[in-house]
Amino acid sequence: xxxxxxxxxxxxxxxxxxxxxxxxxxxxxxxxxxxxxxxxxxxxxxxxxxxxxxxxxxxxxxxxxxxxxxxxxxxxxxxxxxxxxxxxxxxxxxxxxxxxxxxxxxxxxxxxxxxxxxxxxxxxxxxxxxxxxxxxxxxxxxxxxxxxxxxxxxxxxxxxxxxxxxxxxxxxxxxxxxxxxxxxxxxxxxxxxxxxxxxxxxxxxxxxxxxxxxxxxxxxxxxxxxxxxxxxxxxxxxxxxxxxxxxxxxxxxxxxxxxxxxxxxxxxxxxxxxxxxxxxxxxxxxxxxxxxxx
Numbered sequence: 001x002x003x004x005x006x007x008x009x010x011x012x013x014x015x016x017x018x019x020x021x022x023x024x025x026x027x028x029x030x031x032x033x034x035x036x037x038x039x040x041x042x043x044x045x046x047x048x049x050x051x052x053x054x055x056x057x058x059x060x061x062x063x064x065x066x067x068x069x070x071x072x073x074x075x076x077x078x079x080x081x082x083x084x085x086x087x088x089x090x091x092x093x094x095x096x097x098x099x100x101x102x103x104x105x106x107x108x109x110x111x112x113x114x115x116x117x118x119x120x121x122x123x124x125x126x127x128x129x130x131x132x133x134x135x136x137x138x139x140x141x142x143x144x145x146x147x148x149x150x151x152x153x154x155x156x157x158x159x160x161x162x163x164x165x166x167x168x169x170x171x172x173x174x175x176x177x178x179x180x181x182x183x184x185x186x187x188x189x190x191x192x193x194x195x196x197x198x199x200x201x202x203x204x205x206x207x208x209x210x211x212x213x214x215x216x217x218x219x220x221x222x223x224x225x226x227x228x229x230x231x232x233x234x235x236x237x238x239x240x241x242x243x244x245x246x247x248x249x250x251x252x253x254x255x256x257x258x259x260x261x262x263x264x265x266x267x268x269x270x271x272x273x274x275x276x277x278x279x280x281x282x283x284x285x286x287x288x289x290x291x292x293x294x
Contacts (some may be wrong), residue, residue: 004076008091011069012140015098016269018066021059023265026126027187027258030055031114037107039064049069063102070098070140077143086152090143095262097136104129118188118201127177127185134173137269138276142279145277165279171215172272175208179268182208186256212248216241237278240271 010138034041041057049057070091077091094191101131104125108114113122119230146152155162185201247264 001080004080007076007149008073008087008140008144011066011073012137012144012273014062014069015066015136015140015262016273018059018062019137019269020266021062023183023262024258025055025059026183027261028052028055029115031109033057033114035107036110036112038109044278055098063105067078067098067102070094072211073143073183077147079268081147081158086150087103087143090146094136094139097132097139100132101129101136113166116188119127123181123184123201123204127180130180131173131178132177134272137273141273141276142280145280150280151287153280153283154285155283159284165283168275170277172275175211175215175270176268178204178211180206181205183261185264186261190255208294209248209252209254212245216245236274238270240267240274243267 025033030052033052033054034047035043037043039060041060042053047053047057074091074095077087081087108122108125108129111121111125113119113125141151181201182205185205189202244264244267247260247267251257251260251264
């Protein structure tokens with residue numbers, strides 16, 4: 001089971017890498033690199049790898065590898081984990097989510113919601129894609145958590161903790177969705193560029209930093225009040241939040257360079273995974289009390 005747990009964590013890390021490659025595609029405007037063709041690229045299995053085509057093809061290639069890795073994880077978990085095991089639920093959700101990733105990606109390409117498209121449909125599809133990605137990461141993280149000895153979630157008994165977990169999760173999802181819209185607006189309508197074109201996206205991108213500052217402030221107050229000793233909650237979460245705020249400020253100052261966008265997204269994914277793991281640890285079934293002999 002140790003090998004399986006390590007494999008599950010490796011699949012999670014690989015999928016984070018795939019997400020970063022996808023962001024590279026968006027940030028460089030390379031989404032139309034394969035044309036209106038899916039799953040083939042420019043109508044070919046392996047096209048001429050130049051410019052935007054190479055970038056888009058690289059994303060499709062690593063996405064295919066991620067799909068295969070998750071499929072292997074599903075088979076492995078169902079072979080070793082007994083029926084009713086929590087890891088089976090986690091890996092099933094992961095499988096459904098990664099299929100959803102492929103279908104949403106295909107819809108975006110076939111509908112040509114790529115490159116310079118600034119339609120309402122794209123503004124809906126991009127955050128929807130990101131939310132599905134968060135579900136995938138959460139499912140993989142929980143699968144690794146359970147395979148590594150984590151206990152099932154005591155969801156019905158969590159009480160107030162459950163409500164805070166749900167509230168925090170919804171806040172992070174909303175923050176990520178607005179971040180996706182902001183990133184899209186920054187790509188299509190760079191600040192300082194004299195395009196002469198106005199878009200609803202430019203008006204929406206201010207929502208993300210406002211929401212980020214508000215969420216960070218509330219989270220900080222709650223953390224100061226609770227002073228949790230847990231390493232994930234007490235150290236990792238506030239550190240990641242601080243790093244995200246700093247990278248967001250630098251993004252604005254430096255004009256959202258591609259490399260810094262990728263750093264910001266990596267921190268966001270790390271924050272989400274850490275939050276999921278901290279939440280699972282907080283609401284898992286209590287460990288059985290040791291039996292005293294004599």
